[in-house]
Amino acid sequence: MNASAAWSRLEPKLAYFRDRVRSLEYEPNRKNSFVAYTVERDSAYADQDGQRLLMMSGYSYLGLAGDERVVSAAKAAVDRYGTGNHGVRALAGSTPLHEELEAEVAKFAGREQALVFGSGYAANVGTVGAIVGPGDTVFIDKYDHASIVDGCKLSGATVTRFRHNDVAHLERRLAAAPDTGVRLVIVDSVYSMDGDIAPLVDLRKVCDAHNALLMVDEAHALGVIGATGKGIEEHFDYEVKVDVKLGTLSKAIPSMGGWVAGSAELIHHLKYAARPFLFSAALGPAQSAAALESLRILQREPERVEFIQQESERFRTTLHEAGMSTVDSETAVVPVIAGSDTAAYDYATVCRKNGVIGLPVVTPAVPNDLARLRIAITAAHTKADLEFAAEAFIKSARECRII
Ligand SMILES: Cc1ncc(COP(=O)(O)O)c(C=O)c1O
Incomplete structure (x- = not known):
């Protein structure tokens, strides 16, 4: 078997991810997969292509990454x-x-x-x-x-x-x-x-x-x-x-x-x-x-933990009052449910336009129709950041007709 015939057997596997990513990132402004962000060391903000955005999908819960x-x-x-x-x-x-x-x-x-x-x-x-x-x-x-x-x-x-x-x-x-x-x-x-x-x-x-x-x-x-x-x-x-x-x-x-x-x-x-x-x-x-x-x-500094716990609760309450679902979240991980996989990518794109980064998680990582933005509340966020973020997620959800 020559090399190209051997590679052609790999083609269905290559095609799977190529087609799947293309189907979700079909518009040029949908930048949700493997995008490089320049994170500011002393804040929860990041730069993406010259736009300063509030990062809401990072895992650095204690806010110590730039300490x-x-x-x-x-x-x-x-x-x-x-x-x-x-x-x-x-x-x-x-x-x-x-x-x-x-x-x-x-x-x-x-x-x-x-x-x-x-x-x-x-x-x-x-x-x-x-x-x-x-x-x-x-x-x-x-x-x-x-x-x-x-x-x-x-x-x-x-x-x-x-x-x-x-x-x-x-x-x-x-x-x-x-x-x-x-x-x-x-x-x-x-x-x-x-x-x-x-x-x-x-x-x-x-x-x-x-x-x-x-x-x-x-x-x-x-x-x-x-x-x-x-x-x-x-x-x-x-x-x-x-x-x-x-x-x-x-x-x-x-x-x-x-x-x-x-x-x-x-x-x-x-x-x-x-x-x-x-x-x-x-x-x-x-x-x-x-x-x-x-x-x-x-x-x-246990106050960092206390901040995360209090602010996660406050953030969830604000979203619930606006009619949004965060499923069973009770910690700093707050999933914001969008619906279909495409809806989650649309929502992430609109959120970015409104100043916040919330990255989508789609099937098979989550069940059908429960695609979401996976948000994490951290001690790097200020109370003002979190109020701004909640407003941006709600406003974007209305624009996308999620609520
Ligand atoms: C629950 C859980 N366990 C383990 C890991 C793997 O950790 P690491 O990224 O350090 O390899 C992750 C990472 O996402 C995780 O969420």
Whole structure:
């Protein structure tokens, strides 16, 4: 077979995304996919093609991405350690900075030890694969993040999905599965598309009754829920404890990397059994130092968390009063429902004309006719920014006949 014949077999796959993106971005002013924004360091504004717009779809919940203390810590780490870490942690890549960061993560998470990975994605894939394998069963919420789903598939364990936040359905799944091998239930603490919270106390009860371990992904919970931003256990007043806690350093913590916290025994196991830890390069010095400094600031400045929680509630209320739907959101993730995929792209385009960036999320990431703009309230926003944003989303919704 010659090269062009070999490539032609790839054509249906190439055509799928080419046609799909074209169908949504059919007008030249619809700039929603992979557009470069120049973000202002000291505000929540960004420049797109010379237009100054309020960014409402960023994940930097604590508003620390441009913080002078975080930037200085990253610069100092580069001066001290350089830009890379000489490879994987198991060989030449571990530095005292990694150990300091892991000690801080463990303290923050209230666990014996922690381990940091190159990304939250790698942390999920590595942790799931190190805990379950062929002969084991993993039970995942239908809306769990893709990195959990991929970790489950790669692990070789039997994977069972239960309906979103439906503990009774999980219980039926647990009862129906063979009670052998490791049984692991995995949920997101906060769901990234809907902004709702997992029912932790009931999940714990069901796991205990059916010999299952409970793992949570705190990617959108750290710095966001719980009185001081410690995540889902704090949100439920520490009534119950999870077995494996995991998260990312790329959202509220404005860096890169993923983390897992647990017993010393679990962390020791992950160091040797989690393949993305063992076979992928260590977190760089700038990322480690930025994450460490941000975690320390979060603990010293809980008012950032309080601001996010109060302002998210106020923002939602304003939208509801105007007749808009934010589905089950109860956190800083506020989905603004537009309807069809095309409606979400139209709405995003009009919002941009009215001064705000709200990026669309469409099928299959969300159910049919629930395409939305995924909005996040952060401590980088001022109260005035959020009032302006709410007005812009409402005005745009009227222009698009969403309300
Ligand atoms: C719930 C959840 N888990 C994990 C990840 C992956 O984190 P990272 O971007 O650090 O790889 C994300 C990222 O979007 C996420 O939303």
